[in-house]
Amino acid sequence: MIGDNIIFIGRKDTMDYVTAVVTQFRSGSKEVVIKARGKAISKAVDVAEIVRNRFIRDATVKEVRIGTEHIAAADGETNVSSIEVVLER
Amino acid sequence: MIGDNIIFIGRKDTMDYVTAVVTQFRSGSKEVVIKARGKAISKAVDVAEIVRNRFIRDATVKEVRIGTEHIAAADGETNVSSIEVVLER
Numbered sequence: 001m002i003g004d005n006i007i008f009i010g011r012k013d014t015m016d017y018v019t020a021v022v023t024q025f026r027s028g029s030k031e032v033v034i035k036a037r038g039k040a041i042s043k044a045v046d047v048a049e050i051v052r053n054r055f056i057r058d059a060t061v062k063e064v065r066i067g068t069e070h071i072a073a074a075d076g077e078t079n080v081s082s083i084e085v086v087l088e089r
Numbered sequence: 090m091i092g093d094n095i096i097f098i099g100r101k102d103t104m105d106y107v108t109a110v111v112t113q114f115r116s117g118s119k120e121v122v123i124k125a126r127g128k129a130i131s132k133a134v135d136v137a138e139i140v141r142n143r144f145i146r147d148a149t150v151k152e153v154r155i156g157t158e159h160i161a162a163a164d165g166e167t168n169v170s171s172i173e174v175v176l177e178r
Binding site: 038039040041042045046048049053061064065066067068079081082083085 | 127128129130131134135137138142150153154155156157168170171172174
């Protein structure tokens, strides 16, 4: 199913997301996309690095994309940076 | 001079680093590398995005590299994630 292999990084512990990514790979995914916005961007990089250094040793970083998203805010619109880390095995 | 076009992101305001990167480009650099570790990674992405969206409109993201660095700590060694965003114009 499209979109199943995308993990959004939020406020949970880093290891919760590591587990989610590892589970995706162990269930047969060849590619997992780790997405984050704003301050969660650092955590997304941590997740990707922990997954490939400690758990899925044959996973590699296929691509890292950065961008800017426009978010509706109380007083109009605000911009927030985003990242997508694509891991593949 | 080698290394002149590398900007390390630390605890200063985001706009201080934006200014540093813009200054590099305006002084003739064709490529600027924005580096950060740990929680500063999110700020590095902000800096890259603000530079190319607001100041150096012909700058593009040439490459984004992520990795893990081993840092000496009081009780041995610790790992920290890192990022390098390469902007070119």
